[in-house]
Amino acid sequence: MSIIVSPSILAANKSAILDDMLLAEKCGAKYIHIDVMDGVFVPNVTEFTPDFVSKYHASHGMVNDVHIMVEDPLVLGPIFAKAGADIVTFHLEACEDPEEVFATIKAIKEAGAKVGISIKPGTPVEALSLFYEEVDLILVMSVEPGKGGQPFIEASTDRIKTIKEEIEKRKLSVLIEVDGGINQNTGALCVNAGADVLVAGSYLFGHEDIKDRLEALLSL
Ligand code: DX5
Ligand code: ZN
DSSP, X not given: XXXXXXXXXXXXXXXXXXXXXXXXXXXXXXXXXXXXXXXXXXXXXXXXXXXXXXXXXTSSSSEEEEEEXXXXXXXXXXXXXXXXXXXXEEEGGGXXXXXXXXXXXXXXXXXXXXXXXXXXXXXXXXXXGGGGXXXXXXXXXXXXXXXXXXXXXXXXXXXXXXXXXXXXXTTOOOEEEEESSOOHHHHHHHHHHTOSEEEESTTTTTOTTXXXXXXXHHTO
């Protein structure tokens, strides 16, 4: 299967955001990654609100890949789904217990989106165990969530491998996405470990040669 690249608009030009999204699409991106931060689950806040998603989701043909780094995914997940997110990925760590995780997955699905579940670098992979059958995508954070431009955490590749083995063992078609510090070198490590979707922000946006960079990731 070919690699999917999901450019993160956290690194895009905020005063010409649609232009940057369309540029990413023209360069071959099939997904567009939208980082939602609430200032509680992570210290920063982003301007990517449900209104932002509903304003732009149909202005391009890419999959709206919405990553919610928020304290209350059970409430916000379905709101982003209804606003036009195609995939809503929430954090396992934001939920109190497995019941809340199951309820969040159900609420996002009922609101019409696919569901991703994400783990921070310090969360054991085993914490995902109950949820493989319920989700469409698993997002492995390869930096601490909260900001762009951080260096890739090398141990992420072993985590991807373990998740890939589990998906194969259970005969599922869950996608593995990786987010944080992705460039051509780290992207290659992740693809070799079993990643299907590469999120990249600062490696792509703001560079003259974005097309070459995106094509380099797509051809991994
Ligand atoms: C970080 C975000 C990432 C971020 C990645 O919390 O989830 O999507 O945009 O940025 P880079 O690619 O610059 O590490
Ligand atoms: Zn992200």
